[in-house]
Each structure stands twice: as structure tokens, then as C-alpha cells.
Amino acid sequence: MSVTRVVIAGGGTAGWMAAAAIARTMGRMVEVTLVESEAIGTVGVGESTIPPLVTYNRLLGINEAEFMAATAATFKLGILFDGWHTPDSRYFHSFGTTGRDHWAAGFQHYWLNGRTRGHERPYDDYCTELVAALQGKFAHLPGDATNYAYQLDSGRYAQFLRNMAERDGTQRVEGRIARVELDGETGDIAALLLDGDRRIEGDLFLDCTGFRALLIEGTLHAGFDDWTHWLPCDAAIAVQTESVGPPLPYTRAMAHDAGWQWRIPLQHRVGNGIVYCSRYLDRDGALDRLMGNVEGAVRTEPNFLRFTTGARRKQWHRNCVAIGLSGGFMEPLESTSIHLIQRAVLRLLRLFPQGGIRPADVAEFNDQQLQDMEQIRDFLILHYKVTDRRDSPFWRQCAAMDVPTTLQQKIDLFRQSGRVFRRNEELFGENSWVQVMMGQGIVPEGYHPIADKLSDAELDRLLSMIRRQVADTVATMPPHGDYVARYCPADRP
Numbered sequence: 001m002s003v004t005r006v007v008i009a010g011g012g013t014a015g016w017m018a019a020a021a022i023a024r025t026m027g028r029m030v031e032v033t034l035v036e037s038e039a040i041g042t043v044g045v046g047e048s049t050i051p052p053l054v055t056y057n058r059l060l061g062i063n064e065a066e067f068m069a070a071t072a073a074t075f076k077l078g079i080l081f082d083g084w085h086t087p088d089s090r091y092f093h094s095f096g097t098t099g100r101d102h103w104a105a106g107f108q109h110y111w112l113n114g115r116t117r118g119h120e121r122p123y124d125d126y127c128t129e130l131v132a133a134l135q136g137k138f139a140h141l142p143g144d145a146t147n148y149a150y151q152l153d154s155g156r157y158a159q160f161l162r163n164m165a166e167r168d169g170t171q172r173v174e175g176r177i178a179r180v181e182l183d184g185e186t187g188d189i190a191a192l193l194l195d196g197d198r199r200i201e202g203d204l205f206l207d208c209t210g211f212r213a214l215l216i217e218g219t220l221h222a223g224f225d226d227w228t229h230w231l232p233c234d235a236a237i238a239v240q241t242e243s244v245g246p247p248l249p250y251t252r253a254m255a256h257d258a259g260w261q262w263r264i265p266l267q268h269r270v271g272n273g274i275v276y277c278s279r280y281l282d283r284d285g286a287l288d289r290l291m292g293n294v295e296g297a298v299r300t301e302p303n304f305l306r307f308t309t310g311a312r313r314k315q316w317h318r319n320c321v322a323i324g325l326s327g328g329f330m331e332p333l334e335s336t337s338i339h340l341i342q343r344a345v346l347r348l349l350r351l352f353p354q355g356g357i358r359p360a361d362v363a364e365f366n367d368q369q370l371q372d373m374e375q376i377r378d379f380l381i382l383h384y385k386v387t388d389r390r391d392s393p394f395w396r397q398c399a400a401m402d403v404p405t406t407l408q409q410k411i412d413l414f415r416q417s418g419r420v421f422r423r424n425e426e427l428f429g430e431n432s433w434v435q436v437m438m439g440q441g442i443v444p445e446g447y448h449p450i451a452d453k454l455s456d457a458e459l460d461r462l463l464s465m466i467r468r469q470v471a472d473t474v475a476t477m478p479p480h481g482d483y484v485a486r487y488c489p490a491d492r493p
Contacts, residue, residue: 003353004030007202009177009192009215011036013154014324014341015208016161017056021345023168024060026352032169035192035200037176047264047271048076048251048335049149051095052427056342062164068488070160072267073152074247075480077133079334083255084440086388091439092250093334095147096129098431099466105448108434112418112444113451114463121467123438127431128470133250137477138484149335151251151264151271173200177209180219188319189215204353205320213326216312220320223313224328230381230403231309232394233259233331237287238273238303242296246481253333254293257392258286261293262332267490269299275331278306280394307331311373316365319357321348328373333383336376339427343372375426378407379436386411386440411437418444 006022008015015034023032057067067073078094085091099107111123124130129147132138140146166172175194183190192200207215216222228234247265254261259276274290281289287302311328315321322328324341347368351361385403389395403411410433413419420433454462477483 002355003203003357005202006030006032006204006206007192007200008032008034008206008208010034010208010210010326011158011162011172012208012210012324013158013161013338014210014326015206016158016165017338017341018206018208018323018345018348019165019170020161020168021056021060021349023165023170025349027169031171032165033171033173033200033202034165035173035175035177035194037174039176047154047266048079048151048262048332049338050335050427051147051149052339052342053149056346059346060164065488067157067160068150068152068484069490071150071152071156072269072490073150073488074266074484075138075249076149076151076251077129077138077147077249079251079253080133081253081255081383081436081439084253084260084383084387084389086441087255087391089439089441091435092124092130092133093432093435093439094127094130094133095149096127096431097147098123098130098434099126100462101430102450105450106418106420106430106434108418108438108444109448109451110454110459110462112447113454114459117456117459119459119463121463123435126463126466126470128473131470132474132477133248135474135477136246136248136480137474138249138480139477141473148249151247151266153266153268154338173198177214180215182219186318189219203319204357206348207320207322207326208324210325211307211329213312213322215320216315216317216322216326220317222315222317222322224308225310225313226308227310227377228308230377230401231331231384232277232279232397233275233309234307235278235283235286236273236275236305236307236332237283237290238271238305239290239294239298240300241270241272241294241298243268243270244296246479247484249480251335255389256289257281258394260333261290263295267484270294270296273332275333277394280392309377311370311377314366315344315369316348316362321365323348327369330373330376330380333380334376334428336427340372340376344369371424372427374404374406375423375428378404378410379428379433381407382411382433382436383440386437386442388441411442414444415442416445418447 019034177192179193181191189205252263258281261274264271272294276286315327323344384398414437420430
């Protein structure tokens with residue numbers, strides 16, 4: 001059976017990202033129907049993103065300035081981590097490239113070699129995006145040389161995509177899903193039954209119902225792998241506050257004794273939240289801690305969330321594909337939630353069924369989705385495992401836990417030799433792993449011998465040239481808030 005009718009269960013960021021992409025890409029070949037109920041809220045706290053979203057928007061032909069104005073977005077050059085290595089430590093995970101790599105060895109090897117020759121300037125000084133972020137600056141550099149993402153209002157982003165998807169032919173149906181009807185012969189989903197006896201038939205169903213996973217799990221029982229033993233935080237509280245100063249071009253992740261707290265500056269407000277392990281901190285204590293560490297007047301009532309980190313065992317099962325939280329959840333530490341929506345949507349488009357759903361396409365989708373999630377999982381675990389914090393039961397548990405062999409291998413390799421290898425289109429690149437592992441306290445014992453090839457004078461020239469280029473480039477950039485105000489000013493709500 002050909003797939004000509006795509007039915008999306010649920011709206012929010014996941015549903016409308018999927019609808020916008022499919023309608024724009026496949027609109028003349030398929031009918032897209034999205035079912036959502038205004039009575040059902042969305043999680044709506046995925047406000048911090050990573051650079052692949054820039055590419056996603058470009059693929060859909062979205063004008064960046066219009067999108068940013070519509071979503072009150074700011075630019076994001078990385079994440080500032082407070083208190084992760086030790087309670088009073090700080091490091092920055094930037095989206096930029098640090099220094100200059102040789103094809104045989106990353107820049108960190110030359111920097112490590114320089115330390116043995118008396119060079120004391122920090123690794124941070126060799127990255128344009130990192131230096132710009134800490135100085136509160138931003139600009140689009142010639143040749144798309146700036147690596148950045150966005151901090152945005154996810155509710156407004158969903159509305160922006162909804163407008164786009166409906167212009168491209170997506171049919172939105174208001175209603176609550178009362179029941180999911182299965183085909184008695186095949187076991188596939190035949191239709192969504194809505195309140196009021198309405199019936200929405202389809203050939204391919206996308207589950208964008210969030211944590212409920214109404215189709216993929218509630219109906220098809222695809223199974224779920226729980227990763228809480230590696231990522232023990234299981235609760236969060238989010239709240240919005242008024243801005244008290246110009247928006248910074250980065251997100252903050254501030255560790256506390258039972259988890260961490262985020263701060264995300266948008267044009268018109270700041271998103272705040274606390275992520276914690278309920279085993280070590282109760283809800284009231286978490287709320288008190290959050291409200292005691294926000295800046296500016298509070299604009300909203302707290303939004304309380306419970307979650308389990310992990311992945312759906314089959315994210316494409318029969319004629320149903322899980323998109324977003326219904327496919328699994330990795331806590332928001334490295335801002336990957338919207339990215340995983342994006343990856344699933346683009347992957348589905350690449351594997352879109354022709355002449356019916358085929359097992360090989362389904363298997364390939366599931367393998368790639370799981371690999372994505374496992375690689376992101378390992379990167380998140382790194383932040384908890386590699387730490388000198390022993391000041392609370394939570395951090396002692398994290399430091400003592402066994403980790404996946406895939407992560408342990410990366411840690412051991414970097415600790416011994418400074419080497420990092422990116423595998424199979426892995427999301428986080430070499431520089432990301434280097435910044436986080438060194439920021440968390442790992443100092444490699446060695447470096448690639450090719451760095452010894454440079455004489456003292458040649459190494460001096462290389463390092464000083466890179467630092468000078470970084471400093472000169474950042475000096476030409478305007479303050480981030482001024483740039484945003486000129487480029488994409490948002491109307492205040």
C-alpha cells in the first residue's frame with residue numbers, strides 16, 4: 001500500500017516541525033493531517049538549541065531574521081558550566097572550532113605540547129565563539145564562519161511552523177484522541193478516533209504525543225530502555241522571569257548538590273529551570289532552590305515535570321514513527337531535545353516509504369535513531385561521571401557509577417593521549433569532547449608526537465597568530481544585544 005496519508009498525533013514543537021518539513025518536501029505527494037487539542041498542554045521548555053537547527057531552517061527555506069523575530073530568539077554560542085568539576089569551577093562548551101587542526105591531530109595536541117614548553121594561555125583563548133560569548137558579543141562572520149545556535153521561545157516556534165505548514169497544505173484537526181483503532185488483520189494503526197465520533201484514517205502515523213507516547217507505546221507497546229542508572233535526574237521545574245539586562249549569547253548550566261539549574265536568555269524574557277534527582281531533593285526543596293536563584297520578576301507559575309531518561313526500543317514500529325519525547329528523552333543538559341526531533345524528521349524523509357512500509361527502511365531508521373541517542377547519552381553521562389565533586393550523596397553516586405564501555409573507552413583514550421575520534425556522523429565533534437573533558441578535570445598524560453615537529457619558534461608563531469586572529473575578530477563584533485535588536489527585533493508579548 002502506498003503511503004499517501006500522513007497523520008500526526010499531537011502538535012507542539014515535535015508535531016509542527018514534522019508537519020512543516022513533510023508538507024514542504026512531500027506536499028504534492030502526500031496529505032498531511034495534524035491532530036491536536038488545545039486542552040492538552042505541551043512540555044514547551046525546549047528553549048535552548050544546538051547548531052544543526054540552523055541547517056534545518058535553511059533546508060526549509062526559512063528566513064532567519066523573520067524566524068528569530070517571531071520566536072523572540074537570541075543567538076547561542078555555547079553553554080557555560082558552573083560547578084561541574086568542583087563546586088567553584090567554571091568552563092565553557094562552545095560551538096566553535098578551537099585553534100587549527102592538522103589532519104593527523106587536533107589542535108589540543110599542539111596546545112598540550114605548548115604547555116610542556118612554558119605556554120600558559122588557556123585553551124579557551126584559541127576559539128573565536130568562546131571568547132565572543134564571554135565578552136557578550138556576536139556577529140555573522142563572512143563565509144558562514146560563525147558556529148551558533150538559537151535560544152528561542154519554543155511555543156512561538158511551534159506557532160511559526162504551524163503557520164508555515166498550513167500554508168503548505170497541512171490540515172489541522174482540533175480534538176482529543178479518545179482511542180486508537182488497529183487493523184484487525186495487520187495489527188497496524190488504521191485510524192485515530194476523536195471525541196465526538198470523528199475518525200481520522202491514515203497510512204503512516206507520527207506519534208508526537210510527548211511523554212504519553214499514546215501510539216508507539218500506549219497502543220503498539222514498542223518497549224522502553226530506562227537509562228536512569230546513568231542519568232539519575234528525573235524531575236524538573238521551569239519558570240519564566242523578566243530580563244534584567246542585555247541577553248547573553250549563551251546558556252548557563254549551574255550544578256547544585258542534587259542536579260543542576262538552567263538559565264536561557266531570550267529577547268523578551270529569561271527561561272529558568274532546575275533539574276534534579278528526586279531521590280536526593282524533594283519538590284518543595286527544588287522549588288525553593290530554583291526561586292532563590294533567579295534574576296528578575298517571575299512571569300509564570302512553575303511548571304512541574306517528571307521524566308525517565310531512556311529510549312524507545314523501536315522508534316518506528318509497524319506504521320507508526322515516534323518523533324520527539326514519545327521516542328525517548330535525554331535530559332536538557334546539552335540542549336538536544338529539539339535536535340532529536342529534527343534528526344528523526346529528516347531521517348524519516350530520507351527513508352520515506354515508496355510503495356508501502358518495508359522492513360529494511362524501518363530497521364535502518366531504528367538503528368540510526370538508537371545510535372544517535374546512545375552517543376548523546378554518553379556525552380551527557382560524561383558531565384556527571386568525570387568530576388571531582390564528592391560533596392553530596394548525588395555526586396558521590398555519579399562518580400562511583402559504572403558507565404557504558406563506549407564512553408569509558410573515550411575517557412581512557414583522551415586521558416592517556418589527548419585523542420578523540422568521532423564515529424558514524426556522531427553529533428558532538430572532537431572539540432566538544434575536548435572542551436568538556438578538560439573542563440571536567442581530565443588533563444591528558446600525552447599528546448600526538450607530530451606536535452614535537454614544530455620548533456619552539458614555530459610553535460610560538462602558531463599559537464600567538466591564532467590568539468591574535470581570535471582577539472582581532474572578536475574586537476570587531478558588536479554587543480550581542482545590539483546585534484539582535486538591529487537584525488531581528490521581536491515584538492514584546
